[in-house]
Amino acid sequence: MQKTNRPTINDVARVAGVSKKTVSRVINRSPLLSGDTRERVEQVIADLGYIPNPQARALALRRNYLIGLVHDNPNAQTVMNVQQGMLEALYGTEFEMVVRPLNRGSATMLDDLRHFLERQRLFGVLLMPPVSENDTVAELCDSIGCRYVRMGSAALDTAEHMVASNDREAVRAATQYLIGEGHRRIGLVLGPHGFRSARERRLGFEDALKAADIALPRSLIADGNYTFESGIVAAERLLDLMPRPTAIFSSNDEMAAGVVHAARQRGLDIPRDLSVIGFDDTPIAGHLWPPLTTVRWPIASMARSAALKLIAGVGDNPEPEVREPSMFLSTLIRRASVAAPGDG
Amino acid sequence: MQKTNRPTINDVARVAGVSKKTVSRVINRSPLLSGDTRERVEQVIADLGYIPNPQARALALRRNYLIGLVHDNPNAQTVMNVQQGMLEALYGTEFEMVVRPLNRGSATMLDDLRHFLERQRLFGVLLMPPVSENDTVAELCDSIGCRYVRMGSAALDTAEHMVASNDREAVRAATQYLIGEGHRRIGLVLGPHGFRSARERRLGFEDALKAADIALPRSLIADGNYTFESGIVAAERLLDLMPRPTAIFSSNDEMAAGVVHAARQRGLDIPRDLSVIGFDDTPIAGHLWPPLTTVRWPIASMARSAALKLIAGVGDNPEPEVREPSMFLSTLIRRASVAAPGDG
DNA sequence: TGGCTAATGGAAACCGGTGTCATTGACAAG
DNA sequence: CTTGTCAATGACACCGGTTTCCATTAGCCA
Numbered sequence: 001m002q003k004t005n006r007p008t009i010n011d012v013a014r015v016a017g018v019s020k021k022t023v024s025r026v027i028n029r030s031p032l033l034s035g036d037t038r039e040r041v042e043q044v045i046a047d048l049g050y051i052p053n054p055q056a057r058a059l060a061l062r063r064n065y066l067i068g069l070v071h072d073n074p075n076a077q078t079v080m081n082v083q084q085g086m087l088e089a090l091y092g093t094e095f096e097m098v099v100r101p102l103n104r105g106s107a108t109m110l111d112d113l114r115h116f117l118e119r120q121r122l123f124g125v126l127l128m129p130p131v132s133e134n135d136t137v138a139e140l141c142d143s144i145g146c147r148y149v150r151m152g153s154a155a156l157d158t159a160e161h162m163v164a165s166n167d168r169e170a171v172r173a174a175t176q177y178l179i180g181e182g183h184r185r186i187g188l189v190l191g192p193h194g195f196r197s198a199r200e201r202r203l204g205f206e207d208a209l210k211a212a213d214i215a216l217p218r219s220l221i222a223d224g225n226y227t228f229e230s231g232i233v234a235a236e237r238l239l240d241l242m243p244r245p246t247a248i249f250s251s252n253d254e255m256a257a258g259v260v261h262a263a264r265q266r267g268l269d270i271p272r273d274l275s276v277i278g279f280d281d282t283p284i285a286g287h288l289w290p291p292l293t294t295v296r297w298p299i300a301s302m303a304r305s306a307a308l309k310l311i312a313g314v315g316d317n318p319e320p321e322v323r324e325p326s327m328f329l330s331t332l333i334r335r336a337s338v339a340a341p342g343d344g
Numbered sequence: 345m346q347k348t349n350r351p352t353i354n355d356v357a358r359v360a361g362v363s364k365k366t367v368s369r370v371i372n373r374s375p376l377l378s379g380d381t382r383e384r385v386e387q388v389i390a391d392l393g394y395i396p397n398p399q400a401r402a403l404a405l406r407r408n409y410l411i412g413l414v415h416d417n418p419n420a421q422t423v424m425n426v427q428q429g430m431l432e433a434l435y436g437t438e439f440e441m442v443v444r445p446l447n448r449g450s451a452t453m454l455d456d457l458r459h460f461l462e463r464q465r466l467f468g469v470l471l472m473p474p475v476s477e478n479d480t481v482a483e484l485c486d487s488i489g490c491r492y493v494r495m496g497s498a499a500l501d502t503a504e505h506m507v508a509s510n511d512r513e514a515v516r517a518a519t520q521y522l523i524g525e526g527h528r529r530i531g532l533v534l535g536p537h538g539f540r541s542a543r544e545r546r547l548g549f550e551d552a553l554k555a556a557d558i559a560l561p562r563s564l565i566a567d568g569n570y571t572f573e574s575g576i577v578a579a580e581r582l583l584d585l586m587p588r589p590t591a592i593f594s595s596n597d598e599m600a601a602g603v604v605h606a607a608r609q610r611g612l613d614i615p616r617d618l619s620v621i622g623f624d625d626t627p628i629a630g631h632l633w634p635p636l637t638t639v640r641w642p643i644a645s646m647a648r649s650a651a652l653k654l655i656a657g658v659g660d661n662p663e664p665e666v667r668e669p670s671m672f673l674s675t676l677i678r679r680a681s682v683a684a685p686g687d688g
Numbered sequence: 689t690g691g692c693t694a695a696t697g698g699a700a701a702c703c704g705g706t707g708t709c710a711t712t713g714a715c716a717a718g
Numbered sequence: 719c720t721t722g723t724c725a726a727t728g729a730c731a732c733c734g735g736t737t738t739c740c741a742t743t744a745g746c747c748a
Contacts, residue, residue: 006462008734019697024736034695051462055408056734058399059703066442076424076627087445096442096464098410101431118395120440228631257631264633283420284628287572287601289608352704363728368706378726400704403733 007048016044027052054094064123065094067310070113070137071128072104074226075254077282078299082128082151085303095311098122102131110140117146124148124310126303133196149306151299153197159326163306167197167279170295170330171204171249172211174277177332178247179212182340183275185220187238187245189255192225201251201279220245224255231258239266239274246341247275253285253294260288260337271339281333290336298328351392360388371396398438407467409438411654414457414481415472416448418570419598421626422643426472426495429647439655442466446475457481461490468492468654470647477540493650495643497541503670507650511541511623514639514674515548515593516555518621521676522591523556526684527619529564531582531589533599536569545595545623564589568599575602583610583618590685591619597629597638604632604681615683625677634680642672 009027013020018041025033026041044050058064069086073079086097100116102109117125117140124147131137132150138157141148150157153167178186188205191198202221209216219241222234231250235258238245250256256278263274270276270290278285281296305325353371357364362385369377370385388394402408413430417423430441444460446453461469461484468491475481476494482501485492494501497511522530532549535542546565553560563585566578575594579602582589594600600622607618614620614634622629625640649669 010734020735021698021737022696025696028736032695037696053403053734054464055399055402056703057736059397059403059705060734060736062703064399066440077420080420080423083443084445087443094463096410096444098440098442099427099431100440101428119438120398228627261631261633283572284631287605287628289605289633354704364705365707365728365730366726369727372706376726381726397704400733401706403735404704404706406733 006053007050009050009052012041012044012048012050015048016041064121065096066098066120066122067095067307068116068120068122068125069097069099069128070102070116070125070131071100072102072109072131073128075252075280075282077284078280079128081300082126082303085300085305086126086307088300089304089307089311093311095123104130110136113137114140114144117141117144122146123314126306126310127151128303129153129197130192130195147310149309151302151306153200155327156196160309163302163309163326163328165297165299165302165328165330167200167297167330168204168207170297170332171201171279172207173204174279174295174332175205175208175249176211177334178249178275178277178338179208179214181247181275181338183247184214184341185243185245185247186214187220187222187241187248188216189222189224189231189234189238189248189250189259191251193223195226198226198251205249224251226252226254228254228258228261231255232262233258235259235262239263239268245274247277247338249277251279253278253280253282253292256292256294256337257284257288260292271337272342275338275341277338279330285333285335288337293335293338294333295330296333297330302328350397351394353394353396356385356388356392356394359392360385402465406465408465409440410442410464410466411439411651412460412464412466412469413441413443413472414446414460414469414475415444416446416453416475417472419596419624419626421628422624423472425644426470426647429644429649430470430651432644433648433651433655437655439467448474454480454484458484458488461485461488466490467658470650470654471495472647473497473541474536474539491654493653495646495650497544499671500540504653507646507653507670507672509641509643509646509672509674511544511641511674512548512551514641514676515545515623516551517548518623518639518676519549519552519593520556521678522593522619522621522682523552523558525591525619525682527591528558528685529587529589529591530558531564531566531585531592532560533566533568533575533578533582533592533594533603535595537567539570542595549593568595570596570598572598572602572605575599576606577602579603579606583607583612589618591621591682593621595623597622597624597626597636600636600638600681601628601632604636615681616686619682619685621682623674629677630679632681637679637682638677639674640677641674646672 009020009023012023023041026038071079090097127148127150129152132152148161150162152164155162155164190202222237224230224234238248248259250259256276259276260270263270268274278292278294281294285292285294353364353367356367367385370382415423434441471492471494473496476496492505494506496508499506499508534546566581568574568578582592592603594603600620603620604614607614612618622636622638625638629636629638
């Protein structure tokens with residue numbers, strides 16, 4: 001117990017020869033201060049190494065400086081990207097990030113979240129997909145009086161509460177690219193049921209086929225759940241088809257890696273025998289052999305923007321009124337997993 | 345501003361007809377209470393949905409319930425595993441996890457950390473490798489009076505402050521396995537300079553060669569920095585050697601993936617032409633083709649144990665005196681990237 | 689000289705808990 | 719019947735800030 005007796009606001013006031021109220025004014029950048037006094041107090045604060053007690057502040061202000069990140073996303077890389085983007089926005093502010101994974105599908109999920117929000121009285125939360133797609137969750141935040149911003153693959157809330165990517169259009173473009181290369185039998189590996197992102201990506205895929213007037217038999221659509229293993233299973237079903245698809249669009253990279261894996265096991269050469277496109281552009285895409293053509297999902301930028309939205313109007317640095325961009329565009333990254341179909 | 349007027353301890357006291365101090369006693373499970381009163385108060389708490397304000401508690405107790413995770417680890421999967429292990433330990437307690445990435449190599453790293461610890465007055469921090477290997481960081485925690493537990497690849501602190509894996513022995517065993525398969529020219533891809541894990545793994549590698557009386561020319565050792573790209577560079581140097589090594593031990597999976605990538609680019613078949621072993625057993629190891637033989641690093645368990653150590657003796661659930669295990673053993677996971685050398 | 693405003697101080701209450709110490713009542717011992 | 723002890727509980731200050739409500743001082747202008 002080395003009782004690190006930190007200086008309090010009273011110490012600063014005493015040394016600076018002002019009242020604690022004035023020190024408080026300095027800390028909170030009140031405009032009613034002579035530059036003279038301000039400088040003197042700031043000097044003393046620096047000398048003493050005074051740091052206001054965040055707990056005391058939180059208590060008095062009825063607000064803390066904790067931002068929650070709520071996720072139930074199985075992809076480690078995606079979560080890390082979001083954390084990184086968030087922390088970028090929070091760096092230099094007084095906010096800290098508190099991470100809360102949720103157990104998707106658990107019956108107590110909503111209660112867990114409520115408990116988390118109520119106990120900690122967070123300043124706000126950032127909702128990552130797929131929880132973010134759950135309207136009940138957003139309503140819960142509202143009812144508790146906790147700010148929130150949702151991230152998603154389509155706009156499903158007001159600009160104030162939402163940061164979205166346009167997955168549908170991005171996938172449409174990617175699929176169109178495959179069609180442009182000459183592919184006609186293109187398989188689709190879906191994301192999990194109930195995921196908005198899965199739905200948007202499917203719609204984009206269908207948009208492209210429709211525009212090119214290509215029929216999409218049910219058999220070319222395989223279920224998946226965003227995991228590597230589900231990609232293998234899906235690919236095996238698709239590759240058993242006669243005639244075989246010449247290309248596969250996978251709703252994320254992880255499953256695309258599974259597709260590549262399964263194709264290789266049957267001795268198929270990518271891209272000669274099969275073209276593959278993924279989605280996300282996680283590191284795995286670049287590490288695969290051949291490097292995977294995919295759609296870059298700007299999730300880190302989205303998270304950064306979402307965090308800025310969350311803290312907008314508080315403290316000094318964030319500006320209150322500038323509308324952060326709400327819609328992010330995903331772009332096609334062409335690597336080596338796509339070629340014109342060999343046979344036709 | 346829906347002013348969610350939450351009930352306070354005073355409300356509970358009034359309704360239950362007791363003093364707020366008694367309510368406080370109930371909350372903190374004081375033994376000096378008649379079962380009668382306790383039950384009554386607990387009933388009122390439940391009825392009102394009362395939740396103690398953590399900020400007020402933190403202020404009065406001069407301690408908050410935030411555990412920091414400090415890391416400067418470039419590997420997303422590793423960080424996520426640690427977070428998961430930590431959260432497992434924290435789940436159901438009143439502690440929350442606050443994540444703080446540090447910019448390794450940055451001159452202000454130490455100041456950033458100090459600032460973080462001092463501002464938030466964290467209850468404690470979990471230090472992940474490689475920051476955890478920095479003694480100055482541990483001293484900083486000490487001087488600030490912040491509990492800490494370090495995770496590392498070798499014991500470098502007292503049991504109270506340390507959770508370690510025995511990388512050296514694990515790598516020795518993995519290398520011995522390669523030797524047992526008949527390999528004599530084995531390349532080593534190092535981890536970054538200054539990383540304790542890199543050093544331990546190198547030592548284990550050398551131990552095995554020494555025990556088998558195999559010389560280790562300097563040329564078989566290639567630098568790396570735990571990234572995929574550095575694995576490629578290292579492999580290219582190693583594979584240019586004449587005669588070529590028949591096996592490569594890579595100090596982590598990420599680089600092993602790079603090695604596999606580079607080998608494939610030269611048309612080498614794994615494991616026929618080259619055996620590869622990695623370290624970590626991140627998902628990438630199983631997704632590679634062929635699936636990578638590697639050493640499973642029980643980082644999530646380590647993190648869980650470290651977190652339990654951190655909060656031991658606080659509140660009701662964690663027990664104060666049970667010594668959490670401090671040393672974790674890594675195990676060899678045999679998959680398909682190792683075979684006997686083809687030519688000899 | 690008087691009145692008005694800006695800059696600051698002082699006292700006290702408050703945020704919502706916890707610590708210290710005093711008080712109360714019951715019961716066993718003397 | 720008194721006294722001592724102990725369990726159960728309450729009164730009140732305190733943690734370290736913010737806020738309210740003045741009071742005070744100084745500077746400026748008419």
